[in-house]
Amino acid sequence: MNDDIRFLKELQDKLKYQSQYDYDCQAAPRFWTVGDYKTVDCAEGRNDGYEVYCPNQDTYGKKINDLLDDIKEEDLHEMSSIAVEQFQNIECETTALEWLQEYFDEDAELVPVREEHFLRSDTMFLTKEEAKRHIELNHYHYSAKAHTYAMTAWRAPEVSRLLNILENFNWDSVVVAN
Numbered sequence: 001m002n003d004d005i006r007f008l009k010e011l012q013d014k015l016k017y018q019s020q021y022d023y024d025c026q027a028a029p030r031f032w033t034v035g036d037y038k039t040v041d042c043a044e045g046r047n048d049g050y051e052v053y054c055p056n057q058d059t060y061g062k063k064i065n066d067l068l069d070d071i072k073e074e075d076l077h078e079m080s081s082i083a084v085e086q087f088q089n090i091e092c093e094t095t096a097l098e099w100l101q102e103y104f105d106e107d108a109e110l111v112p113v114r115e116e117h118f119l120r121s122d123t124m125f126l127t128k129e130e131a132k133r134h135i136e137l138n139h140y141h142y143s144a145k146a147h148t149y150a151m152t153a154w155r156a157p158e159v160s161r162l163l164n165i166l167e168n169f170n171w172d173s174v175v176v177a178n
Contacts, residue, residue, distance in 0.1 A: 008171050011166060012168075018127055022127075022128045026151065030150055033151055034131065034148070035118070036118060036120050036142050038115070039061070039115055042114045045112075046114060049064070050064050050112055051110070052064050052067050052097075054104060055105070068096060075104075083099075120146075135148070
């Protein structure tokens with residue numbers, strides 16, 4: 001029981017501190033979750049870049065520059081001198097696709113993609129500090145752009161009351177029976 005009271009007092013200190021500094025422009029009651037990014041197909045002209053689909057090489061959803069780097073490191077030395085020379089002349093997505101179709105996979109195609117922000121499900125933290133620590137410890141589940149994301153529990157009177165109690169209750173007044 002004393003450990004629970006100690007935990008609540010420490011949590012109270014964290015909540016009070018972050019109320020002053022780490023509220024990320026969110027109204028109370030607030031909590032944190034994990035924001036992240038994913039790549040999604042989109043219409044041409046709305047894209048941030050391209051991914052390459054090479055069905056005959058079992059290559060799907062790879063960024064074009066990453067695929068070209070892989071080819072340069074792993075396959076280029078085994079290709080004809082013409083292929084190597086043409087590889088050096090790649091200047092843009094169009095010439096890259098032409099090279100891929102000629103020397104790597106005739107069915108290669110570029111798919112326009114964009115990066116989209118989303119909130120990771122099953123994440124909820126009372127403190128920003130805990131959310132940051134979670135991302136550090138579980139980085140392998142997230143992209144390199146994962147970050148804390150503050151949210152307001154809008155029109156949630158029970159959440160508001162609970163956080164108010166946690167932040168303001170006098171835990172020293174609790175008598176612990178032995």
